[in-house]
Amino acid sequence: MTRRSYDIVIVGSGAGGGTVAQELSPLCREGVRIAVLEKGPKLRDEEFTGRELEMAQALYEDSGGFLTAEQTMTLAFGCAYGGSTAVYTGTSLLPPQRILERWNVPQLAIADVEQRARKFAEENNVHFLEDSLINENNRLFVEGCRGLNYRVQQFPVNLKGCRGSSLCNLGCPNQAKQGTNRVQLPRAESNGVEVITRCEVLRIGEKTIFARVHAKPAGGKGEPSSWETGDYQIDAQVIVVCAGAVNSPALLMRSGLARKLSRLGHGFTCHPAIIMVAEHNRAITNFVGHPKSFYLDQFAESDRFLLETCMYFPFITAKAMAGFGKEHSRFMQAFARLQMILVLACDEVSAHNRVIIDGAGRTSVHYRFTPEVMRGLVQGSITSAKIFFAAGAVRVHLPVAQFPTIERAESERLDQIAEHPDFKPGKLSISAAHLQGGCAMGSGPRDSVTDAYGRVHGIPWLFVADSSLFPNSLEINPYLTIMALADRVAETIRKEARTLL
Ligand SMILES: Cc1cc2nc3c(=O)[nH]c(=O)nc-3n(C[C@H](O)[C@H](O)[C@H](O)COP(=O)(O)OP(=O)(O)OC[C@H]3O[C@@H](n4cnc5c(N)ncnc54)[C@H](O)[C@@H]3O)c2cc1C
Ligand code: SF4
Structure with a gap:
């Protein structure tokens, strides 16, 4: 096991992780060491061919065919540098006021979330x-x-130089979509954040991460990881989990936190x-x-x-x-x-629908219509x-x-x-790509996993900053709201840097 040490480690590089990485990256100038650990690969521009099967295999978890436990719906989510933003369509809506009011999370000011979402809309060139x-x-x-x-x-869409190839969900071959893979992650890297791809976080311990770096498979797409293949123990003063609505709750469960946090994995919704x-x-x-x-x-x-x-x-x-x-x-x-x-x-939060891990530690999503x-x-x-x-x-x-x-x-x-x-169910082909919930924000451990700033209840150094924070469905395309919430998490860490790091 190789040992490494950072001040801040971000798990996952999608809408949430890419945003946190960018927003924390100015700290690198003050000597703070920040790493993003991303399970998926980083593809070179010329590897985005638009061919359906090979791109699905290269960019999606389970090639886009992740099935629910009931086997009646597939869940589509990215597994690559940029996460699902590498495969999203780029439709960019602001959080609806009526939904944020209904969420009713203490200290989640609606105007604040909206203003941050607008900031990222501008940064990502959102226009008609x-x-x-x-x-x-x-x-x-x-x-x-x-x-x-x-x-x-x-x-409104977040494109720059769209050539109308209609291949957005296979990764844009023209680099037109302004996902975190094109905007926030490159900026974070140029400010000094390290992004380590093909690095799967297996478990989180007390201010420690256990991760495995995978070799590039023969004939597979993408660059090899910058780290040697093998197992790592990475110490960090602050850990920010941004592995998405399926993998964030599963990772925290695998880390033994379900005993403390009874709402972990609950509240999963996905716009079937x-x-x-x-x-x-x-x-x-x-x-x-x-x-x-x-x-x-x-x-x-x-x-x-x-x-x-x-x-x-x-x-x-x-x-x-x-x-x-x-x-x-x-x-x-x-x-x-x-x-x-x-x-x-x-859809809305319902008791049956949740993320679990089975006895062997495998992730499973239970969903009934x-x-x-x-x-x-x-x-x-x-x-x-x-x-x-x-x-x-x-x-x-x-x-x-x-x-x-x-x-x-x-x-x-x-x-x-x-x-x-x-x-x-089972007769129709149903799929979902707006996965939400599982580490919901709320007022305390009885009703939620984190507070309104993504801090896990009772663990001051552990944060969540992705779509799993949603306490219920957003009822619109979610990425700008995820970025806005991730921005709040990053700001909290920046403000508390003196005590946290
Ligand atoms: C096909 C498709 C189209 C979409 N279109 C739109 C759209 O037009 N507009 C919109 O608003 N939304 C859209 N979405 C939804 C949007 O992309 C997601 O809601 C958003 O990207 C989720 O952000 P996230 O940070 O929660 O997770 P993700 O962006 O999925 O990022 C999570 C990252 O964590 C990594 N990860 C997971 N587990 C681990 C681990 N154990 N160790 C290390 N890394 C890990 C994953 O590989 C992934 O890269 C679309 C989604 C899909 C799949
Ligand atoms: S060029 Fe435009 S239509 Fe084609 S994949 Fe890129 S964003 Fe989508």
């Missing part, structure tokens, strides 16, 4: 995409929504989502152009769903459709004529089908119907299907 870069898949969504008098809205497709009778620009430019949130409170434009690659699209055989094949052969919408359910989530997905799919038809689609694939192909002439059947949906 110019009209010439909006593709037809997005335009048809707008047309369909307007035809039905829905309040469609444009997403289904992909809807519809066929037009002419080719449309769908897989060229930025894929996600518009959304509809007017039904979030009443019917518990959100709709976003999307465009997925052939493998994901094929997997997302219910059924098989001729009907399935007909939609896939019409790929260049497909319009797509993503339906996201607004509540009746509200099922209703949200059904209502969201029916609303999407109406939007597709209003935009001129000739047939819609409706996975919540017993017979999923709905021809235009049968569109009046939609309301009947809504009354008696054929929703069986």
Whole structure:
């Protein structure tokens, strides 16, 4: 076992970890030693090829196929320099006031979180995409929504020099997305923070980390780690856990903290989502152009769903459709004529849904669809089908119907299907990419894991700064809120540097 020592160690380099690294990096000038330990690899620019299977393997945990314990949903999260920001789409929304009010975390001032989120929006070049870069898949969504008098809205996005390759979720091959891999981590490194990739933290002890550096696999992408392969014990005065909503609670459990912190792993939410497709009778620009430019949130409170434009690659699209055989094949052969919408359910904290570790220390996520989530997905799919038809689609694939192909002439059947949906977990392909909770902020160890500044209750040197801090679902795309919360954690550490370090 090799021993190392730092003043501050950050575990994970995603939206939370990258932000903390940047915000603490000015301390390096005063001689403070800071390291980021990241399990995934750092890819060279030319290694972002946009090829579906090889990029999924290189950038995602379990190649993007991490299954829940019930095997009814896959969870997508990044495992790379930049974490999930390497694969996110870059839609950039500010935290909604109504949600932060509902969270009701003592000392979490709403205006403060919003102001910090705005700071990162500016830093990441968030703006509305110019009209010439909006593709037809997005335009048809707008047309369909307007035809039905829905309040469609444009997403602000964090791009610089987008070339419309539509490959955002496979890592941008044009370096246009302004994730932590492009903005915050390089800045932190140039200020003196060390980022050690392929370094998996196994366990945290008293001001100590036990980690393993993995060798680059033969034929794999990315640079080798800057450290030799092997086991390490790393001493640190302050440890900031930013391993994401699945891995942060799992790591703290593996470190024996579940006895002290009974809420660890609880409160997991994730916006379960289904992909809807519809066929037009002419080719449309769908897989060229930025894929996600518009959304509809007017039904979030009443019917518990959100709709976003999307465009997925052939493998994901094929997997997302219910059924098989001729009907399935007909939609896939019409790929260049497909319009797509993503339906996201607004789930809420529920007792069953949580992260656990099993007897062998393996991470597992238990998730059951509540009746509200099922209703949200059904209502969201029916609303999407109406939007597709209003935009001129000739047939819609409706996975919540017993017979999923709905021809235009049968569109009046939609309301009947809504009354008696054929929703069986396992029949539909459901996935989630907005993973939240597990180390929630709150007032004390009975209701939460950390305080409003990410400090773990009862452990002054241990902080959490990522999506696991959310006490309940955010009901919108979360990365700017995560960065805002991580910024608060970094500021607390900076202010207390004299006593902590
Ligand atoms: C496909 C996709 C599209 C998305 N699109 C959007 C979007 O458009 N807008 C938006 O707001 N949000 C989007 N999101 C969500 C957003 O990317 C995440 O919510 C956010 O990145 C989470 O930040 P985080 O810091 O909690 O975790 P992550 O960004 O996931 O980072 C966690 C990091 O910790 C590392 N790690 C884990 N365990 C260990 C360990 N034991 N040791 C060392 N390192 C470890 C991981 O490898 C990872 O790099 C998307 C997510 C996905 C997957
Ligand atoms: S659409 Fe733009 S941001 Fe997305 S991968 Fe292509 S160039 Fe990058």
